[in-house]
Amino acid sequence: xxxxxxxxxxxxxxxxxxxxxxxxxxxxxxxxxxxxxxxxxxxxxxxxxxxxxxxxxxxxxxxxxxxxxxxxxxxxxxxxxxxxxxxxxxxxxxxxxxxx
Amino acid sequence: xxxxxxxxxxxxxxxxxxxxxxxxxxxxxxxxxxxxxxxxxxxxxxxxxxxxxxxxxxxxxxxxxxxxxxxxxxxxxxxxxxxxxxxxxxxxxxxxxxxxxxxxxxxxxxxxxxxxxxxxxxxxxxxxxxxxxxxxxxxxxxxxxxxxxxxxxxxxxxxxxxxxxxxxxxxxxxxxx
Numbered sequence: 001x002x003x004x005x006x007x008x009x010x011x012x013x014x015x016x017x018x019x020x021x022x023x024x025x026x027x028x029x030x031x032x033x034x035x036x037x038x039x040x041x042x043x044x045x046x047x048x049x050x051x052x053x054x055x056x057x058x059x060x061x062x063x064x065x066x067x068x069x070x071x072x073x074x075x076x077x078x079x080x081x082x083x084x085x086x087x088x089x090x091x092x093x094x095x096x097x098x099x100x
Numbered sequence: 101x102x103x104x105x106x107x108x109x110x111x112x113x114x115x116x117x118x119x120x121x122x123x124x125x126x127x128x129x130x131x132x133x134x135x136x137x138x139x140x141x142x143x144x145x146x147x148x149x150x151x152x153x154x155x156x157x158x159x160x161x162x163x164x165x166x167x168x169x170x171x172x173x174x175x176x177x178x179x180x181x182x183x184x185x186x187x188x189x190x191x192x193x194x195x196x197x198x199x200x201x202x203x204x205x206x207x208x209x210x211x212x213x214x215x216x217x218x219x220x221x222x223x224x225x226x227x228x229x230x231x232x233x234x235x236x237x238x239x240x241x242x243x244x245x246x247x248x249x250x251x252x253x254x255x256x257x258x259x260x261x262x263x264x265x266x267x268x269x270x271x272x273x274x275x276x277x
Contacts (some may be wrong), residue, residue, distance in 0.1 A: 003216075019201060020195065026185065040137070047148050047153055052216065060237055062153055063156065066157070067249045069161075070160060071252050078264045092188075
């Protein structure tokens with residue numbers, strides 16, 4: 001029998017891997033992929049509780065999370081394209097226009 | 101028992117591929133491992149009897165978002181990136197932060213274990229089929245959030261088009277005459 005904790009721990013592990021990716025990588029594309037990983041971890045949580053409570057609202061919220069993830073990917077990749085056409089780089093360390 | 105085995109298989113694929121996503125040098129490899137992670141998370145959704153979400157995961161994430169990622173990776177020449185350092189200088193701080201985070205979350209899950217025990221009486225779904233159930237609740241009780249989500253998507257589309265317009269070297273967005 002798979003208990004709820006199994007799913008919660010899986011979600012925690014995936015979320016933490018996403019956090020490590022966001023904090024330590026230099027390629028902005030992989031940072032965006034790590035953010036997608038974190039959103040997926042949240043979805044596992046929502047659906048595990050939805051299954052446990054036999055309440056479908058968790059799945060409805062997971063749909064909204066997926067919508068936000070799609071919007072975030074579209075805008076984020078648009079920013080990557082704009083950044084690359086201006087600065088010829090995908091390295092976040094070289095994007096220092098707003099540093100002083 | 102079989103359920104447990106299936107869960108462990110999907111969870112192992114998901115975690116190993118997720119680690120691969122953040123450690124590979126080549127962004128295309130990362131995208132492929134991200135696809136493996138997303139597909140096995142869809143398997144986890146299936147084992148939680150969320151068939152609709154599993155389908156949405158495969159169609160929207162793997163079929164939509166990931167293809168978008170691969171397109172952008174192809175547009176951005178990466179042969180120079182491959183020879184650069186992969187990680188920034190705050191790798192150690194990132195690991196410490198992540199260790200604190202995972203410790204805290206696992207502690208919370210273990211401590212709150214008793215709160216997860218729910219009464220046995222499980223409500224039967226009002227209608228047959230997971231998709232129908234999700235759709236009924238989404239369109240009856242959550243119609244306004246649904247419409248707001250569609251506006252969010254519209255704004256994202258317009259934003260992506262405006263952002264990726266060709267811009268002059270000066271940084272301002274060129275307006276086509």
